[in-house]
Amino acid sequence: MRRAALLAIAAASAPAAAAANPADLFGFGARGAAMGGAQAAAASDGTANYYNPALLARAGDIRIDVGYQLAAPSLLVDGRDLHVDGSRGVAIDLAVPGRLGRLALAVGTAVFLPDQQLTRIRTLPPTQPRFSLYDNRPQRLLLAANVAIAIGDRLSLGGGIAYMSSAAGTVALRGVLGFPDRNDSDLDLAIDVDLRTIRYPELGAALRVLPWLDVGVTYRGGFRLVIDQAFDLRGDIGSPGRDPIVADAYFKLHSISQDQFQPAQLVAGAWARLTPRLGVAFDLGWHRWSAFENPAAHIAIELDVGEFNDLVDLPPPASLAAAHFADIAVPRLGVEWIAHAAGGRQLLLRAGYVFEPSPAPEQIGESNFIDNDKHTASLGAGVVLPHLGAEVPRPLGLDAFVALTVLAPRDHHKLSPVDPVGDYRSSGRVLSAGLMSRWRF
Amino acid sequence: MPRGSALAAILAVAAAASTAEASPLDLFGFGGRSPGLAGAGGATTDDYDAVFLNPAGLAEARRKRATVGYLYGDFALTLDRRPTGTDPASGLILGGVVPVPLGGRLRDRIGLGLGLYVPSKTLNRVRHPFPGVPVYALLESRSHVIAIQVAVGARVAPAWSVGAGVITLAELDGHIDVTTDAAGRFTTFSEQRLVTHFAPVVGARWRRARVAAALTVRAPARSDYDIEVNADLGDSIPVALPPVRIAGTAQYDPLTVAAEATYRAAPDLAVTGQLAYQRWSAYPLPTQNPVRATPPQELPGFHDTAVPRLAAEWTRDAGPLRVAARTGYAFLWSPAPEMRGRQSLLDNDRHLFALGTGVATTGAAAITVDVWLQCHLLAPRRHVKDAGRFGPDDPPPFDVIDTGGRILVGGLTVGVDL
Numbered sequence: 001m002r003r004a005a006l007l008a009i010a011a012a013s014a015p016a017a018a019a020a021n022p023a024d025l026f027g028f029g030a031r032g033a034a035m036g037g038a039q040a041a042a043a044s045d046g047t048a049n050y051y052n053p054a055l056l057a058r059a060g061d062i063r064i065d066v067g068y069q070l071a072a073p074s075l076l077v078d079g080r081d082l083h084v085d086g087s088r089g090v091a092i093d094l095a096v097p098g099r100l101g102r103l104a105l106a107v108g109t110a111v112f113l114p115d116q117q118l119t120r121i122r123t124l125p126p127t128q129p130r131f132s133l134y135d136n137r138p139q140r141l142l143l144a145a146n147v148a149i150a151i152g153d154r155l156s157l158g159g160g161i162a163y164m165s166s167a168a169g170t171v172a173l174r175g176v177l178g179f180p181d182r183n184d185s186d187l188d189l190a191i192d193v194d195l196r197t198i199r200y201p202e203l204g205a206a207l208r209v210l211p212w213l214d215v216g217v218t219y220r221g222g223f224r225l226v227i228d229q230a231f232d233l234r235g236d237i238g239s240p241g242r243d244p245i246v247a248d249a250y251f252k253l254h255s256i257s258q259d260q261f262q263p264a265q266l267v268a269g270a271w272a273r274l275t276p277r278l279g280v281a282f283d284l285g286w287h288r289w290s291a292f293e294n295p296a297a298h299i300a301i302e303l304d305v306g307e308f309n310d311l312v313d314l315p316p317p318a319s320l321a322a323a324h325f326a327d328i329a330v331p332r333l334g335v336e337w338i339a340h341a342a343g344g345r346q347l348l349l350r351a352g353y354v355f356e357p358s359p360a361p362e363q364i365g366e367s368n369f370i371d372n373d374k375h376t377a378s379l380g381a382g383v384v385l386p387h388l389g390a391e392v393p394r395p396l397g398l399d400a401f402v403a404l405t406v407l408a409p410r411d412h413h414k415l416s417p418v419d420p421v422g423d424y425r426s427s428g429r430v431l432s433a434g435l436m437s438r439w440r441f
Numbered sequence: 442m443p444r445g446s447a448l449a450a451i452l453a454v455a456a457a458a459s460t461a462e463a464s465p466l467d468l469f470g471f472g473g474r475s476p477g478l479a480g481a482g483g484a485t486t487d488d489y490d491a492v493f494l495n496p497a498g499l500a501e502a503r504r505k506r507a508t509v510g511y512l513y514g515d516f517a518l519t520l521d522r523r524p525t526g527t528d529p530a531s532g533l534i535l536g537g538v539v540p541v542p543l544g545g546r547l548r549d550r551i552g553l554g555l556g557l558y559v560p561s562k563t564l565n566r567v568r569h570p571f572p573g574v575p576v577y578a579l580l581e582s583r584s585h586v587i588a589i590q591v592a593v594g595a596r597v598a599p600a601w602s603v604g605a606g607v608i609t610l611a612e613l614d615g616h617i618d619v620t621t622d623a624a625g626r627f628t629t630f631s632e633q634r635l636v637t638h639f640a641p642v643v644g645a646r647w648r649r650a651r652v653a654a655a656l657t658v659r660a661p662a663r664s665d666y667d668i669e670v671n672a673d674l675g676d677s678i679p680v681a682l683p684p685v686r687i688a689g690t691a692q693y694d695p696l697t698v699a700a701e702a703t704y705r706a707a708p709d710l711a712v713t714g715q716l717a718y719q720r721w722s723a724y725p726l727p728t729q730n731p732v733r734a735t736p737p738q739e740l741p742g743f744h745d746t747a748v749p750r751l752a753a754e755w756t757r758d759a760g761p762l763r764v765a766a767r768t769g770y771a772f773l774w775s776p777a778p779e780m781r782g783r784q785s786l787l788d789n790d791r792h793l794f795a796l797g798t799g800v801a802t803t804g805a806a807a808i809t810v811d812v813w814l815q816c817h818l819l820a821p822r823r824h825v826k827d828a829g830r831f832g833p834d835d836p837p838p839f840d841v842i843d844t845g846g847r848i849l850v851g852g853l854t855v856g857v858d859l
Binding site: 062096097098099100105106107109113116117119120121122123124125127145169171172173174175177178179182183184185186187188189190191192193194195196197229231233237240251253255257296297299301303305308311312313314315316317389390391392393420441 | 505507535537539541542543544545546547555559560561562563566567568569570571572574615617619621622623624625626627628629630631632633634635636637670672674676677678679680681682683685687689728729730731732733734735736857858859
């Protein structure tokens with residue numbers, strides 16, 4: 001009964017969140033997502049800004065891709081849906097090739113702009129059941145800008161910097177803290193908060209080993225957002241206009257938490273055009289989840305309330321247990337088949353598969369950072385239209401994909417028989433889909 | 442209480458907050474050429490800086506160009522001749538312009554532009570003292586804010602082009618709840634969202650051989666924050682804390698309408714005049730009262746301003762190089778009245794003197810280097826509090842205060858034709 005009540009509270013109070021940054025979880029662009037994200041050597045458009053910036057150097061023309069993607073999770077604990085928020089937004093990328101003397105280079109940028117918000121920061125108690133890899137992490141903007149150069153005809157290198165920021169600062173209040181009625185409070189506000197810059201790198205290399213075989217490697221830096229907030233209240237306690245009950249009291253609360261963790265990722269991949277119509281891509285990625293820390297808030301309170309001090313009974317600070325996440329290897333497989341080609345028109349069919357093992361251990365203690373092994377199957381199709389009149393003389397591509405991620409059911413057995421949440425089983429699925437138009441100039 | 446949050450950059454999107462101030466673009470201008478013209482250039486630019494100056498200029502872009510640069514500014518502001526210790530400004534300038542190679546009737550008519558200013562240390566700063574404490578309301582943190590702009594320009598007739606774009610900011614909202622869990626320990630539920638706010642920029646340009654005219658309208662750009670804080674600490678302390686609302690406006694650029702004309706007085710000399718109207722009368726309170734019982738704050742009482750700019754650019758081809766020398770002057774009329782009441786949102790009239798130079802190689806792989814320097818001299822000003830507006834238990838924060846100082850800022854950009 002108690003467990004059911006707590007899970008119901010969790011479902012009601014944590015209606016949030018879905019997966020890793022949106023591209024990590026759902027792919028970026030319809031072609032890549034349809035091929036299971038196996039694009040470290042196979043990306044052929046502006047989505048290379050995410051998958052492997054070195055591939056931008058192979059663009060022969062200006063490429064602008066615009067599309068829309070969404071993902072609808074249904075993540076369950078003991079069969080109860082935690083109502084994790086979906087992710088949806090506009091995906092845009094740009095690749096601009098050029099030459100600097102004899103050097104072939106390209107610049108590019110990619111954005112996933114969520115509909116709901118640019119970024120959401122959320123702090124929950126460590127005991128709150130949540131799907132850690134899906135909890136809030138896709139609720140942010142993805143932004144990448146890169147430069148790539150071609151070295152000879154076969155090798156290209158690329159890289160760029162992406163930005164995030166973490167918040168740190170203090171809000172100060174001064175005046176009169178109402179007592180006995182807190183609503184009588186008369187306070188002024190001062191604020192000093194910085195959104196400090198966090199930079200993380202994206203690097204890539206691509207090599208055409210054989211006329212039909214490309215290989216690529218990509219590194220994406222990891223980061224975590226640290227939210228360091230202090231709340232400082234100084235003044236008298238009493239009613240405005242009267243002598244204070246306590247003069248010069250103070251109350252200070254300091255909270256440090258983390259959110260939006262992104263593991264460092266190293267991905268190696270190959271793209272083989274086995275026949276003129278059939279290509280196969282395979283990626284193997286290493287994700288450094290062992291750097292994931294318990295994201296709950298460390299809270300410290302100091303106060304001096306004069307003659308009320310004897311009535312103060314502050315609990316000892318809660319110690320946050322280590323998350324004990326593990327690094328994981330993620331294999332991805334994708335195929336693309338040109339089903340029809342005539343007069344410059346093409347019809348392409350695509351499919352992919354991903355296995356992503358869970359980095360999270362079974363939740364046997366106080367924390368409830370839930371995650372499961374995940375199997376993703378994807379399908380997609382694309383058409384290339386060669387000519388849309390004199391104004392748009394270059395080919396236009398239209399791509400679509402749909403993917404289903406299944407979370408393999410997992411049981412979590414608590415060590416403590418009086419654990420407030422108790423044993424439970426986690427499971428679920430995520431359905432994602434998207435459309436993208438690909439323009440060449 | 443505080444708030445946190447995140448976010449960031451590169452192409453589109455992000456950013457919030459500073460101190461109900463304006464952006465570094467409004468303060469210094471944008472790009473490598475325009476700051477050397479004291480912020481003018483909307484009638485003549487065909488590069489990435491058009492995203493801010495006048496998006497119609499993107500229609501004139503004929504080469505793909507990527508630009509990177511750096512800005513550094515030193516603030517020497519004083520309150521009663523004592524330095525305020527204002528942090529210097531430093532940041533990265535990134536820009537790109539691409540002529541869209543369409544065919545048929547759209548050939549050589551469309552251009553896209555992107556411009557970013559990314560501060561070195563902070564993507565955004567929210568800093569404001571208690572109401573009444575003297576502060577340079579429009580200068581103190583103004584340069585510590587990221588700016589992201591995208592725009593498109595189109596030539597609609599041989600002499601006419603138009604353009605539109607957006608400056609992207611962000612607003613922050615959310616809540617922080619501090620409470621105790623079942624074991625009596627303090628814990629936090631919080632959720633803060635950064636929501637996109639787009640400020641449109643539109644422009645039109647008319648251009649002939651020796652004369653060009655431009656009109657640019659930039660909608661108000663503001664970045665607000667609004668966080669509710671509830672601390673329910675149960676029986677841990679004997680005094681209940683009230684719900685606190687941390688709200689205000691971190692960044693504010695007013696509606697701006699700029700009309701500009703350039704006359705080519707000689708083949709190598711262009712003279713530009715600009716008059717900009719800025720609707721500062723809509724300037725909001727930097728911070729809202731945190732609790733309901735606090736008496737309402739005095740409004741800032743800012744007024745609209747007109748900003749005249751005068752600039753000249755000399756260009757000459759010298760073998761494989763094209764060199765340019767630039768200079769400009771602007772009078773930046775302060776929108777802030779004398780602070781005689783409870784607010785102390787200080788500002789001064791500023792005289793802006795600018796110098797700049799540029800060198801560009803010609804040919805297939807052109808490289809353009811621009812350098813500029815601005816000196817902002819604050820006209821000395823005295824604020825005298827009206828004692829009749831304060832009571833014996835509520836003295837003014839100061840009786841008289843003198844304000845003044847200068848800002849020195851410079852930048853370097855390097856552009857490469859691709």
